[in-house]
Amino acid sequence: MAVLQMQRISICALKKDRKAILEKVQSMGAIEINHVVEDDEAFGRMDTMNARQSFDKKAQLADQALAVLGTYAPEKSSMLSSLEGKRLVEQEMFSKAAANKEKIIATANRLVGCNKEIAESKANILKLENQIESLTPWLALDVPMNHPGTDNVAMLVGMMPGELTLEGIYAEIAKQNPELDAVDVHIIASDRDAVYLTVFCLKAEEDAVEEALRSAGFARPSQVTDKIPAQLKAELEAEILKLNKKIEKKETEIAGCADRREELKLISDYFRIRSEKYEVLGTLPQSQRTFIMSGYTTAEAVPAVLKAVGDKYDCVIDVEDLKEDEEPPTVLKNNSFSSSVEGVVASYGLPHKGEFDPTTIMSFFYVFFFGLMLSDAAYGAIMAIVCFVLLRKYPRMSEGMHKSIKMFMFCGISTLFWGVLFGGYFGDVIPVFSEKFFGTAVNIKELWFVPLNDPMRLLIYSMLFGVIHLFIGLGIKGYMCLKDGKVLDFFCDVVLWYAFLTGLILMLLPSDIFASIAQAEIQFPPAVNTLAKALAIIGAVGLLLMSGRSSKNPALRIALGAYDLYNITGWLSDVLSYSRLLALGLATGVIASVVNQMASMIGSGVIGVIAFVIVFIVGHTLNMAINLLGAYVHTNRLQFVEFFSKFYEGGGKPFEPFHSDTKYVDIKEETL
Amino acid sequence: MSIWSDLGIVYALLGAAVAVFLAGAGSAIGVGIAGQAASGVVTEDPSKFAKVLIMQLLPGTQGIYGLLVGFITLSKIGLLGGGAADISVTTGLLILAACMPIGIVGLISGKYQGKTSAAAIGIIAKKPDQFGKAMLFPAMVETYAILALLISILSVTAISI
Numbered sequence: 036m037a038v039l040q041m042q043r044i045s046i047c048a049l050k051k052d053r054k055a056i057l058e059k060v061q062s063m064g065a066i067e068i069n070h071v072v073e074d075d076e077a078f079g080r081m082d083t084m085n086a087r088q089s090f091d092k093k094a095q096l097a098d099q100a101l102a103v104l105g106t107y108a109p110e111k112s113s114m115l116s117s118l119e120g121k122r123l124v125e126q127e128m129f130s131k132a133a134a135n136k137e138k139i140i141a142t143a144n145r146l147v148g149c150n151k152e153i154a155e156s157k158a159n160i161l162k163l164e165n166q167i168e169s170l171t172p173w174l175a176l177d178v179p180m181n182h183p184g185t186d187n188v189a190m191l192v193g194m195m196p197g198e199l200t201l202e203g204i205y206a207e208i209a210k211q212n213p214e215l216d217a218v219d220v221h222i223i224a225s226d227r228d229a230v231y232l233t234v235f236c237l238k239a240e241e242d243a244v245e246e247a248l249r250s251a252g253f254a255r256p257s258q259v260t261d262k263i264p265a266q267l268k269a270e271l272e273a274e275i276l277k278l279n280k281k282i283e284k285k286e287t288e289i290a291g292c293a294d295r296r297e298e299l300k301l302i303s304d305y306f307r308i309r310s311e312k313y314e315v316l317g318t319l320p321q322s323q324r325t326f327i328m329s330g331y332t333t334a335e336a337v338p339a340v341l342k343a344v345g346d347k348y349d350c351v352i353d354v355e356d357l358k359e360d361e362e363p364p365t366v367l368k369n370n371s372f373s374s375s376v377e378g379v380v381a382s383y384g385l386p387h388k389g390e391f392d393p394t395t396i397m398s399f400f401y402v403f404f405f406g407l408m409l410s411d412a413a414y415g416a417i418m419a420i421v422c423f424v425l426l427r428k429y430p431r432m433s434e435g436m437h438k439s440i441k442m443f444m445f446c447g448i449s450t451l452f453w454g455v456l457f458g459g460y461f462g463d464v465i466p467v468f469s470e471k472f473f474g475t476a477v478n479i480k481e482l483w484f485v486p487l488n489d490p491m492r493l494l495i496y497s498m499l500f501g502v503i504h505l506f507i508g509l510g511i512k513g514y515m516c517l518k519d520g521k522v523l524d525f526f527c528d529v530v531l532w533y534a535f536l537t538g539l540i541l542m543l544l545p546s547d548i549f550a551s552i553a554q555a556e557i558q559f560p561p562a563v564n565t566l567a568k569a570l571a572i573i574g575a576v577g578l579l580l581m582s583g584r585s586s587k588n589p590a591l592r593i594a595l596g597a598y599d600l601y602n603i604t605g606w607l608s609d610v611l612s613y614s615r616l617l618a619l620g621l622a623t624g625v626i627a628s629v630v631n632q633m634a635s636m637i638g639s640g641v642i643g644v645i646a647f648v649i650v651f652i653v654g655h656t657l658n659m660a661i662n663l664l665g666a667y668v669h670t671n672r673l674q675f676v677e678f679f680s681k682f683y684e685g686g687g688k689p690f691e692p693f694h695s696d697t698k699y700v701d702i703k704e705e706t707l
Numbered sequence: 708m709s710i711w712s713d714l715g716i717v718y719a720l721l722g723a724a725v726a727v728f729l730a731g732a733g734s735a736i737g738v739g740i741a742g743q744a745a746s747g748v749v750t751e752d753p754s755k756f757a758k759v760l761i762m763q764l765l766p767g768t769q770g771i772y773g774l775l776v777g778f779i780t781l782s783k784i785g786l787l788g789g790g791a792a793d794i795s796v797t798t799g800l801l802i803l804a805a806c807m808p809i810g811i812v813g814l815i816s817g818k819y820q821g822k823t824s825a826a827a828i829g830i831i832a833k834k835p836d837q838f839g840k841a842m843l844f845p846a847m848v849e850t851y852a853i854l855a856l857l858i859s860i861l862s863v864t865a866i867s868i
Contacts, residue, residue, distance in 0.1 A: 490861060626771060661767065
């Protein structure tokens, strides 16, 4: 339940061991490289930019090749494959792939090349198809489109817009130039937009005829070929066929490489690891014969590093505690239960240096509140079982995913617990179903009470849980003040608030307002009432006087104190905010019973049962999904906004060690 | 005069209707606004689908709260069981008033939660790792819908028929 102690570890070793030490440290993944040495004459840095770029490029090439393989020879994968995580491979296999890297990269190049050729062929086919399309109207023409005509007769080929008839065209020519009469027009084809025609005329009059036609909208075709259109079309089609064959061949070639997928994955990771190594190498200060590597590591990882590096190579390893002004990265360590909510804490922000790790305390409340909000035994059981099966079935899923699923499993168990207390099993399906189909309502008795029948009671409990949650938050703040030796802060910011709030609560409990809400009167002995008043007054006066203690000006100090006292409204709204525990719990139950009611309305007999089952499954799946989302969001909110605001800042850096950052496989550690 | 004194059940039903349709309309507007932003993100990066879908659903809860109050009201006035209870005008109007908070707050908070969700989807588009924080902003708006729901539920259950 804590933030791990970080230490600075510095390794100074001979350059001849550089590669080996770097690789060792990388495979251990225990050090976050962070150099403090300034550049000076004795130490230089290596420029590894070019090498890194070439590694990155190769890793990318392998990724591209894998993507190509994925398109033409898809890998079989189920919906849940994202949970499978990275495959574990033997060191030996990995080295074998690394030794064959030239060959594998050549394969990758070939795959990417094939893909490029396919893309080019497809573009060509498109071009040819466009050509065929523009040729289509001319198919009936049985001479080449640029036929020069005979000695005396010229042939004009072109199109005119609109739906023109032969007579119309003749009339148009006559209108434009009445002197022309030796003109013979043939319509080849016509469609809605244009007519395609050939016009024969005397060579001497060619220009005049074209002029006359042009003023009526005549235009020569944009593409003119010296072949007969039908013949050209056949040629183009043959070419498309050829290209299609080529694509097919390339596709089979790619599909034939499907068994190289593993090698490509290995090599992609190989280059990724090397690129990372060279990135670190570029930051290492190096003298002529030695180099220095320095960074943060957890105190518990130090012996392993000492053993793996210090015992094997000639080097000096220096481990020191951190300086005051250093902001080290944060690593959390919690037990198996609490660590499952580490992801939630991290999404708010890890604790910064010296801050208390809230994970353990939060984990209990998280699971508790989540269950209370969902509060249906059947939903909880489903959640817990599904998560449990997933955890069993995919043991190699990524760590973050593993933690989240484990968290939902615990939340499911808590939901089951609350559901049993409140008597909710898919809402009220058991009484509804039994009454509808067997005639008698079978009730499962709730262990505690049914929230819908007595919402006030659950409201009071929700707020009670809220007050406990908030008081614990305030308590952690007090603990941190004491730990830092700030006794005055502890007294003024924590003890006075405790006194003030406890006094107010004790005053509220016997009052009429509370009695009308709780429907039960609470009577305290007079001594307690006096104590309550005393506590509230001491707290209020103390806060008024002490909250502004940082200010020298007495008037300002009182004003600041009054402002701090005004925070009581914040406490009130925080406590009221826990009413969402009731609201969301009710929402689950009521919607579930709406679903059950709808399901039972359809009919009786076999059809009724089938309809019931269908509506039941669809309705409850929806209800569970939406309420799961609601419970998740609002549990987070209660932790982040109400609880954390009492004591927690966050803002720590996550620990990002220098390690083998692979994408496809994990490499099995060599046993030392 | 007599027709006016028979209208109790009508007011009560009107209350259920107000709760369902105002809060539902609020959610519809909110989910719609957030959905537009979500679609924009998915066109750029389909892998963020699950995250933005969750964001889009956040303003959907108001509709559920409306349904909740509507359902409690219906079962209270006995319309679900078949035999409607005999409800006086005063009780009917009381039920109508009790349904108002979730209806009106649901409408307004649904719309604004939708806008906040759309903005939070913007966070996810640029910084997907900040999902936890992004989710919190729309959840803040929802607080007020929950408070309204609470008052509506408490009032409806407190009214005796």
